[in-house]
Amino acid sequence: MRDLPLEKAKAQSETCSTLRCEVHISLTGLTLFLLRAWRQLTFGTYGYLNFTKPGFIEHSKNFKAEDMETRIDGKNCIVTGANSGIGFATAEGLASRGATIYMVCRNKERGEAAQSKIESTTGNQNVHLEVCNLSSLSDVKSFVGLQIANLKSYIFLSQVALTEKWAEMNKSKGIGFYSMHPGWAETAGVAKSLPSFFKALSGKLRTNDEGADTIIWLALQPKEKLVSGAFYFDRAEAPKHLMFAATSCSHEFIDSVIDSLRCISGISAQD
Numbered sequence: 001m002r003d004l005p006l007e008k009a010k011a012q013s014e015t016c017s018t019l020r021c022e023v024h025i026s027l028t029g030l031t032l033f034l035l036r037a038w039r040q041l042t043f044g045t046y047g048y049l050n051f052t053k054p055g056f057i058e059h060s061k062n063f064k065a066e067d068m069e070t071r072i073d074g075k076n077c078i079v080t081g082a083n084s085g086i087g088f089a090t091a092e093g094l095a096s097r098g099a100t101i102y103m104v105c106r107n108k109e110r111g112e113a114a115q116s117k118i119e120s121t122t123g124n125q126n127v128h129l130e131v132c133n134l135s136s137l138s139d140v141k142s143f144v145g146l147q148i149a150n151l152k153s154y155i156f157l158s159q160v161a162l163t164e165k166w167a168e169m170n171k172s173k174g175i176g177f178y179s180m181h182p183g184w185a186e187t188a189g190v191a192k193s194l195p196s197f198f199k200a201l202s203g204k205l206r207t208n209d210e211g212a213d214t215i216i217w218l219a220l221q222p223k224e225k226l227v228s229g230a231f232y233f234d235r236a237e238a239p240k241h242l243m244f245a246a247t248s249c250s251h252e253f254i255d256s257v258i259d260s261l262r263c264i265s266g267i268s269a270q271d
């Protein structure tokens, strides 16, 4: 360093730090790439073995027929996306067991067509249509404002980590929160949004009824038999995360999501 002019030494030191920075960025990139590849590989393999129809047939060997024989007359169930796919099969399955159904659909005509179909196949006349676009905050607010005071039980399809948090926040109130995976079902939604996947797994996807099976099972079980906050798949508690896939969220992150949801919907922390 003694022989170098000050500028040259400074330039050399800047080059070193630039190099260090580049190495750091490419290592992070490589790690993220490997993590993504690992997630895709493990999720794809796990899904192919478990989420497909053969997976359902295998798991159904442990199902108990009597679990689905319970009547739930008088129980209120809200089913979102109830005019097609898994939502329709869920609404129909719950209506056939006597529940009062609130079908939440964004399109009145499609909703009415599904409502009449469910009424005629199940003979249950307590099937109501609520027109609400779930991507519109004002629609959701007015729907919740109208319904919340009258209902005792709800079905929400929600994220695993939020379900866990809500279960913890409400454990003293006796309200159960559960998340589930339906497997891979042959629905219009999958055909439209994942055409290559739909084609590649043709004949191996579950029916809509098989996709709705665990949701209906959850609604029929006594609360004491279930674990609030748990994640269910094929009528059994299942692991929430894939091995070494870094899919779990920190408590701080979930808290910030809940704070944002409260802020958007104007609900205070006491509500």
Ligand SMILES: NC(=O)c1ccc[n+]([C@@H]2O[C@H](COP(=O)([O-])OP(=O)(O)OC[C@H]3O[C@@H](n4cnc5c(N)ncnc54)[C@H](OP(=O)(O)O)[C@@H]3O)[C@@H](O)[C@H]2O)c1
Pocket (backbone or CB within 6 Å): 080, 081, 082, 083, 084, 085, 086, 087, 104, 105, 106, 107, 110, 132, 133, 134, 135, 136, 157, 182, 183, 184, 185, 186, 187, 188, 189, 190, 211
């Ligand atoms: N099928 C699978 O293999 C699979 C796997 C994992 C998870 N899931 C999840 O299960 C749920 C149902 O999937 P699916 O395959 O049965 O889908 P689908 O056949 O496309 O049905 C989706 C339903 O949701 C309704 N919907 C969509 N956006 C809405 C909005 N903004 N407001 C109100 N309703 C809305 C649709 O109504 P319109 O008829 O008006 O479009 C339709 O009735 C989805 O959350 C999906 O991510 C499905």
